[in-house]
Amino acid sequence: MRMIKGLWRWRRNPLRRRTDVAEAYAALVAAVLIVLAAPATGWAAGSLAHGALERTAQEQRAERHVVAATVTKVLPQPPIDSDPETASARDAHRRVLASWTGPDGSRHQGTLGAHPGADAGETFRIWTDDQGRLKSRPLDSATTTTHAVLAGIGAGAATAGLVDGVRRLVVWRLVRRRYAQWDLAWARAGQDWGRADADS
Numbered sequence: 386m387r388m389i390k391g392l393w394r395w396r397r398n399p400l401r402r403r404t405d406v407a408e409a410y411a412a413l414v415a416a417v418l419i420v421l422a423a424p425a426t427g428w429a430a431g432s433l434a435h436g437a438l439e440r441t442a443q444e445q446r447a448e449r450h451v452v453a454a455t456v457t458k459v460l461p462q463p464p465i466d467s468d469p470e471t472a473s474a475r476d477a478h479r480r481v482l483a484s485w486t487g488p489d490g491s492r493h494q495g496t497l498g499a500h501p502g503a504d505a506g507e508t509f510r511i512w513t514d515d516q517g518r519l520k521s522r523p524l525d526s527a528t529t530t531t532h533a534v535l536a537g538i539g540a541g542a543a544t545a546g547l548v549d550g551v552r553r554l555v556v557w558r559l560v561r562r563r564y565a566q567w568d569l570a571w572a573r574a575g576q577d578w579g580r581a582d583a584d585s
Contacts, residue, residue, distance in 0.1 A: 402566075404559045411559075415552035423545040431537025438529035445523035448515065453508045454485040456499060479503050487517015495519065 460480040478498035485493050497519075499509055512520045 402563065404563045404566075408556055408559050411552050411555045415548050418548045419545045422548065423541045426544040427537040427539075427541025430540030431533045434536035435529060435533030438524060438532055439526075442524035442526070442529055445520075449512045449520045449523050450488045450515070451510050452485050452487065452513050452517070454483040454497060454511045456481045456483050456503050456505050456507045456509070457494070458482040458505060459503065460496065483509075483511075485511060485513070485517065487513055488515055489517060491517045493517045 458481065460482060462480065479501050481497055481499045481503055483495065483497045483499070487493060493513075497511065499507075503509065512522050514520050
């Protein structure tokens, strides 16, 4: 609104310069683009990201399977770490040697992280591919939506920043032109303008 008032103010002002009007129009165009183009870009980027992530999640759900792993041996905990972040991650899991059968019937054994109270003979769920190799849990709908929303917000913010950057560049060029015009006007006025003995 302030930009529209500024543009209206310069409409019939006798002191206006072309650079003043161009600067006001640049601000108005930038405001319109930020209000319209940034949300549209964010929505488009979020929609594309959501579609791609949903396809990835469907592929992962089709290729990954939940199987039961049996704890064969509880492994000793590593030495205590003074870093609270790694210590809390260590406390949330217990290292165990476990065995499992893949969806294709193949037998596997390996070191896994189980819940803190896991004991030998206990079973827990893990994700594997068709050959029984360990895989991470497939993406769920909440994760894909969150990532898509973040992508949309990032794209919208980047668009707004780009528009504002172009506006600032245009204003910088206009100000430089204005200063050049002032220098030219002062040169035309002459070095002795305003002196008492210059007959001015």
